Amino acid sequence: MAYITLLSNVTLMAQNVIINITMVAMVNSTDHQSQVNGSTEGLPVDSFGGPNKAPERLPARVPTYDWSPQIQGIIFGSINYGVMLTLAPSGYLAGRVGTKRVVGASLFGSSFLILCTPLAAEFGVVSLIITRIVQGISQGSGLGGQFALWEKWIPPHERSRLCTIALSGMPLASFIAILLGGLICQTYGWPLVFYIFGGIGCVCCILWFVLVYDDPVYHPWISTSEKEYIISSLVQEVSSSKKFLPIRAMSKSLPLWSMILCCFSHQWLITILMVYTPTYISSVYNVNIRDNGIFSAIPFFVAGVVGILGGQLADFLLTKSFRLITVRKMATVLGVLPSSALIVALPYLNSSCTTTVALLTISCGLTSLSQSGIYINALDIAPRHSSFLIGASRGFAYIAAILTPAISGYLLSQDPEFGWRNVFLLVFAINILGLIFFLIFGEANVQDWAKERKLTHL
Template sequence: MAVITELSSTLEIREFSQHLQVDEKHSPRKVPRFCSIRYGIAFAAHLFNFVLAAQSVILNITMVAMVNSTDHQSLLNNSTEVLPIGSPDGPGKAPTSIPAKAPVYDWSPQTQGIVFSSINYGVLLTMAPGGYVAGRVGARKVAGVALLGSSLLTLCIPLAANLGLVYLIVARIVQGLTQGSGFGGHFGLWQKWAPPPERSRLCSISLSGIILGMFSVILLGGIISQALGWPFVFYVFGGLGCVYSLLWFVLVYDDPVSHPWISISEKEYILSTLNQQDSSKKQSLPIKAMLRSLPIWSICLCSFSHQWLINTLVIYIPTYISYVYKVNIRDNGLLSSLPFIVAWIIGLLGGHVTDFLLTKNFRLVTVRKTVTMLGQLPASAFLVALPYLNSSYITTLTFLTISCGLGSFCQSGIYINALDIAPRYSSFLLGATRGFAHTSSVLVPIISGFLLNQNPDLGWRNIFFLLFAINILGLIFYFIFGEADVQDWAKERKLTHL
């Protein structure tokens, strides 16, 4: 009996020693980072978001080349979503810059608003289901199929426009369905690939692709439209998406266990940090608990308020520059793209700043709220000041750039908070909270278009003041009810059967 006890003690000591060695060996400091597979997955997701975001805003940019350009001022005041390069140019400039072979349609501003908003309804319907399905069958399949579907539909948009307005609207709605499932589905990657010490960096790398996609379309859309015709903007980014959707299935895997090229040390490190967060497929979603959760609602409302800021910037930066300074199409694209490239850079750096603060023993909830505040309060304040400082285009562009750049900090704050409070259901919650926030993409152009239609000068002030008020309210609610601890309803539930 004594021999057995001694042997048992020896085995426990040996196992404990091996456990310590494994922990030390696979600690974050010992595992390569930027050359690791998990960062490769993050950059693959970055390109995924780049392509989807670019495809989602192409029509906003090409609309000026697609419609009759005889009444630009009316377009500016009444259209709900006149994006980047549609500016009121001098007499004769816009028509001569559009190739004669490109079709032109006689669509009223109200019709344009319907076309613009049609894609958003599809996105709203599928973002949360896309996250849920990805958690069940894998993010690789859901996101890859969604990207391929969106890319094929992007290629078909010029044909749909030629067939008629109804065909175009239906194509946009279906494209929105694919894009929503793609944006929501790719969140499932981080449930299996993002160790908590590196979660902010990995997610910020991924989400920054959205900003880069917008920047690229804003910068290149006008150039391509002028040189080749507006249909080629769809062909270029649609073709790029088709190619990358095939690469996605080669480069991306749902988890470290199934990845064929990952090293043993990196695999064990990731699994050891996430071993308490795996979702049990036998357990259904605790919908009632989620609906009663104030931390979830704080994420939803704060994300909604920040998306109101982002959508205002995306939709109205070029329009505001055109309205105030009357620049031509090419210059508008160049000026409007600058804030987004700065936002892309800050978005990448924001994740590193967030994880650095966590290494200095700051509480996770404090870090999440701090970077969220940096992404909302100063950004909205700079926009409020714009109408009073529009005498210099340098000042205006500086304020727009700072506002857009600081807004990227929220990628490491509010947008990944669901991973902290409910890692087991994060794939669904990330899609659901992002889907809730995306409702602002429908409301912003409707409300802002109404305000601009009443009085353009006063309308811009009202747009920015409304934005500031919404951001402050969302931030206050998040500061009061936001949390970063795993919620009781999100912990493992033991299943007992008699």
Template sequence: MMATMTELSPTAGKTKYSQDTRVDESLVPKKVLSFRSTRYGIAFIAHFCNFILTAQYAAINISMVAMVNGTSHQSQFNGSTESLPLDALGGSNDAPNSLPAEAPVYDWSPQIQGIIFGSVNYGMMLTTAPSGYLAGRIGTKRVVGVSLVVSSLLVIFTPLAADLGLAFLIATRIVQGLAQGSIFGGQHALWERWGPPCERSRLCTLALSGMMLGTFTIILLGGIISQTLGWPFVFYIFGGIGFVYCLLWFVLLYDDPVSHPWISVTEREYIVSSLAQQVSPHKQPLPFKAMLRSLPLYAICLCSFSHQWLITILIVYMPTYISSVFNINIRDNGFLSAFPFIISWVTGILGGQLADFLLTKNFRLVTVRKIATFLGNFPSSVLLVALSYLTPDYVTTMTLLVVSCGLTPFCQSGIYINALDIAPRHSSFLMGASREFGYTAAILAPTISGFLLSQGPEFGWRNVFLLLFAINLSGLIFYLLFGDAVVQDWAKDRKLTRL
């Protein structure tokens, strides 16, 4: 008796949707593809989970404008003293005088702020990949639900941690990152069981677009809350919302269509049959050696790093940048900083629809992934570089920020779901691993940017944006050269047979 390894891989019946999937569309009635479908309901549940995750993650970004000692370190550059015309959004432009007296204020330099911004990512990069793997074994409901409870508790604790000292605040942010990394990484396992190949772009981008809605909401409402109630209430309110949502999560979320009690038989059969060629009925070990030799996987990781650098600068520093350009209060800053992200929310959802539409028009899957990735990277970084060379004025600054931020979510239909294409059986781990690699950029970007900004605001911002462009372009070029969308040999199903 001896053991041999035989590969099970589809060799016929490939559809226009993917080179590697086999979907019988005759199983899909038109009504099943509507937004009333259970799988779209799962995407909406994940959408609001990501909304809360990002709101808690970014709460400190807008609050920092009120937490520091008047942002004196961010004096205006290029001689600009422009404010909003006629104070269009209302209220005094004297930000420090309009803040509640009881809100504590700290004397933190740009370098310290950069460390605080980036500290949450130390935790996130440790748990994103392992939580994806764990969720694939024990289920997304438990991994994400428990992590959301922990994250919400730590968000509520943040104002007290700041009062206890800088070390306590940074430690709290790191532990919060451990929980938030598990939320983000754990949800990837959903699409191994809920995402038909021809609908993955729509479902995944619908879920991920909640991150942009969360960013929009926290920056908009965070400014209003900080000015009216005090910045600690930003953390109390959004931490409390997270606790309430946990109850809905445990009631409404199911790990797969087979265990869902309300799904129709037709939809269940469609999902299961569409994934039959990609999801193994038995657990398999991760082929680490083959993964480490995979250029398409490296391409995803490096491009995720470069895009995460772009996203981090936009999310973390947009309120700070606008504060340095315009003499406005924190409430108005919140409105201006938030507006680009509501555009991102819309384009993120539309980007997924566009990607799946292109697939129906016989575009190759790899071509669609690369087009989406290019649109989400290159134009945004170019516009930010251009912004640093222009004399800041209200219309130009906001136009460039809106367009730059609005294009970034196209990557949700590109690199961020590409692991589902090249290794569907290991995608929950690989999507988490690529994001984990990207989070190193979320650590480095604020830290390095804080150092650059301490050298002077005008050239500091220019250097921040030039460095962003160089990193973004490098990752994009590598992905365009080596990215792929074919199931890799090491990711195909293997079973042990005996002769």
């Protein structure tokens, strides 16, 4: 179940982020990129110490567009409007009608719309933005609805490693999409990238409906001993089918708000890495799109691996009598503080492409450690409502995913010399504030309002 959810996340997030690399090929002029290159005064230098060659010619007869950095930022962020709208409702809906239906429908809808993206771009910016918003509505249902699965499948002491296996599909998706996207764009043109990942999504949708079951009780291939083990480990957390949401109590809960705000600040960092890594490398080093795809993909592969290892480490520490809240806060600190600090250092340590890729790789890799911290904290403080709360916290966090490209695009357009430095300093400031709030108010014990005996009705 963890691995099929990982596959689902790879598919959905790859469809989300492929435009981050195809944008380099979709924009027909380097003028905009050169305007935002304020990190070097002379010619960019490659990893071998010599001036970079100009980007290779892209395949003929591929449409290109004249979009400024600000317009690109709006396009990047538009999908997140839809995602934000459906993350929380889909978590609640999946808890009622089942994860299988909600995520399956999301996979199909997102795959269909990604197939339509090249056509939407031909009709203009407005058409492309609308298509991405609708695609985001579909994707939000998959990204938020999946967490209802874990309420009935994951024993408490296995949450870190199983959840991080599933969540690691997100950085791995960026690795796969950016790597293959760059190679395909260079050889066959950017439209084929959307068609390939749309087709993969349709295949994944079929696998999801065949392999996924909402409850181990109904799974046809699970062994009796494993079924009994899972059910018995969750017996104290399973509640009646009627789960009234104590909204009033939730709104007053500082531990919940600390998790939500830290998710928001961390999402700002993730969005910068996911959206602007290809653009940053292209603007500073002027490499061809194939090499850009390779350089930009490496950090996300490392992030996927580190996320899985971080989950294993978190559960190991729990077996060594570490307090749960200590593990959650340690994972969050390691996923936020070094990553955001390394991002700030980028404009000052850009002597070679190798150095930049190394810094991005370390930063991106460490961010995945937060998967064992804030991103599953709702399972600790309110297991009965975790699907709704994880969806709600991620929905709130996606406000950052909307604001980040718009604000970053504005900063890059307004300040050609120091644009990147301003973008990265803002990332650092926002992440430190969110981290401090979580360290002060974050908890890992079940809250009173989340206990069935104290169920609150609106």
